[in-house]
Amino acid sequence: MAVIEIQDLTKIYRTGMRKGDIVAVDNLNLGIEMGEIFGLLGPNGAGKTTLFKVLLNLTPATSGDARLFGRSPSDPRSRLQVGYLPENHRFPYHLTGLGLLELTGRMYGMKQALIETRAEELLEVVGMTKWADTKLRKYSKGMGQRIGLAQAMISDPDVLLLDEPTDGVDPVGKIELRKVMERIRADGKTIVLNSHLLSEVESVADRVAILSRGRLVRVGTVEELTSRKSQYEIEADLGNRLLKIPEEIGKTIVVTSRGMTVELVKKEYINDVIDILRMKKVSISAVKPLKISLEQSFLETISSASEKEGTA
């Protein structure tokens, strides 16, 4: 079931006659399913935060449709099951950490007893119990992010929109946050993660969308985005044998004594390559699709999108 549905969404910021309009989101189509961690990637100005803002009715869409749980963002009920951690937030400084959680819980219409139980539990989860009664103005950036995550989770929402959640968080905190996200996913909830830290997204996300200048340039599972198209690494004892793969199947890219890397015309031809190797009595120890990091995939996608835009 898609909890977030985006169809032909466009958001244009009118900045005045001289500067011209800014297209923040350009004809975007996207569906995010229940129970997945969805990573939103893109360079600055790609439209990731704007997408959150449209979903939360902070800014209206210029055209197209965005839906949360089947409801329009203009309907406050669409946000009942949504927790949000804004980027560069400035939570009310006059509140304490606990006060922020209480205020958030009340705005979700939660009962006081439930708020107290949830707040205690979440302060423990984000490691802020000790600082619960300290005013927010005294918090460091990392502490602010931790309490921000707790307020996003106070109502036990089905969808969490996290905009740069690890910004300013120390490495230990990042690992803890990853564990929290995995726990949330295990509960069948959805997280939409907007982060510049690609390694972080790679480690937790099920699916990733790459945005560039408001357009969706690629979407898929992390596996799909990080595996090289039809390239395989074959670990095998080749010895001094010189193996040639027929051109109609593919070509050999690298050959070492420990194995070879092949690029195939079609993914399915890997079986033919294995057959050839077996016929030559080569002992195969592993066959793995060649992988790249999400960062590399991201850079390639963005650069390819920029080239296309340049030629268009």
Place this chain on the structure above:
Amino acid sequence: MRGILSDTIAEMLDRKTIWIYSGITLVGVLVVIAMRALEMNFQMEGMNPQGLEGMQDYPRLWFYNKFMYYLVLLSVLLSAGSFPNMLTRGRVDYYLSKPLSRRRHLATKTAALWIVYGTLITVSMLVVGGIGGLTLGTFDIGLIYIILTNLLALFIWLTVTTLASVWAGSAPVSILAVFMIWLLQQVLSLHELFAKLVDWPLIEKTVTVLYYIFPKTIQMSDSTLSLIMGASFDWMPLYSSIIFAFALFYIAIVLFNRKEF
């Protein structure tokens, strides 16, 4: 409502506003004690200083009325930053991402400010009035009318700051808007005199129409004092001011609904 109300209380306490009211209440108490002597002097000498009409018979109530009037203006100034503070970048995202409509946000915040600052001025007035009553040995029931009228005046001024905050998102602009309207109502209160002096029907009509449109908190305050003194109450300033406040509040809602953050 409970959430926004407790947030507004926390903000007020954080700004140490309560100390300002404590200080002013203390000044009010000292004045009301001193007035006992002043009152006796007036009665003995038969004085009626110019500009202090009504003081001869009701000096204490006259003071309560003025004291409350300026407490309202002070409250408006002190609360003017609250709404812009909520709308600052990075904070407004937090508030508006919650499952509440913008109309409800605006209404609850205005109501919360009215409750919090209304409570402060009521308590302050009751302390001053209570001690005044103790020195006299009797409680002035007219104090209740003064409190009610000024609570209404506070609501009217809060709608001005709410609209200005939504439009400009700035506390100084909100304060300026209050000051401008306050000044304008002072000028417009002289509309009859203006009509006599200016022999230009268009200007005369414009001034008269503006007089009826804009709030009349000064006249409301004066009418309350007249009522306490036994004269009839002029309802027009009250009605027209309430209509003005609701019109402003409606515009604020429309603007807030259209605003992009």
